[in-house]
Amino acid sequence: MLALEQSRAYLEQLTNGSFLISKNGERTNVMTIGWGSMGYLWNRFVVMVPVRTTRYSYELLKDEHFFTISVPKKGQMSRELNYCGTKSGRDVDKIKDLALEMEEGSIPVPHLRGAQFHLECKILYKEEINPEKLNGLIDLECYPQKDYSVLFYAEIVNIIE
Ligand SMILES: Cc1cc2nc3c(=O)[nH]c(=O)nc-3n(C[C@H](O)[C@H](O)[C@H](O)COP(=O)(O)O)c2cc1C
Numbered sequence: 001m002l003a004l005e006q007s008r009a010y011l012e013q014l015t016n017g018s019f020l021i022s023k024n025g026e027r028t029n030v031m032t033i034g035w036g037s038m039g040y041l042w043n044r045f046v047v048m049v050p051v052r053t054t055r056y057s058y059e060l061l062k063d064e065h066f067f068t069i070s071v072p073k074k075g076q077m078s079r080e081l082n083y084c085g086t087k088s089g090r091d092v093d094k095i096k097d098l099a100l101e102m103e104e105g106s107i108p109v110p111h112l113r114g115a116q117f118h119l120e121c122k123i124l125y126k127e128e129i130n131p132e133k134l135n136g137l138i139d140l141e142c143y144p145q146k147d148y149s150v151l152f153y154a155e156i157v158n159i160i161e
Contacts, residue, residue: 021112030095046155049069049152054147064109067123068121071119125153127151128148
């Protein structure tokens with residue numbers, strides 16, 4: 001079982017910049033994430049990632065059950081983090097453009113070779129942020145375009161190191 005101490009260290013590394021990998025049928029996409037949380041919910045170790053509904057990743061994820069988070073070592077893969085955080089899979093094939101090597105794991109979504117560890121995640125719950133319930137300052141600071149996130153809560157079913 002994942003120790004709470006360990007999950008804090010994972011979270012710190014995750015928020016330095018990580019890759020969220022989504023897959024829907026033949027379409028696989030890689031997007032940079034920098035926000036998230038980890039905790040213990042419903043008797044399980046759970047990670048939460050916010051994905052704005054405007055993202056191509058959201059389109060791929062919304063009816064699926066799994067995603068992967070590949071977490072690089074601090075300071076590594078900055079070219080990939082930058083590209084995957086500024087280009088949309090709607091317009092470009094990020095995997096092809098960066099010659100990313102995707103590896104199969106134990107869930108239907110692959111992970112990104114070269115990262116230090118990978119969280120294989122099974123979606124348990126998702127909910128779009130309701131601006132009426134959101135702190136006004138956060139709304140102004142983080143959602144000036146009103147492109148709210150859907151919060152995906154997922155069980156960490158496997159960690160590949
Ligand atoms: C450092 C960094 C962190 C980011 N974190 C998030 C995030 O947590 N959630 C999100 O929806 N977008 C986040 N983004 C923006 C997406 O990565 C970006 O819009 C990307 O182009 C979306 O790709 P897609 O349309 O292929 O899904 C982040 C971007 C960067 C550079």
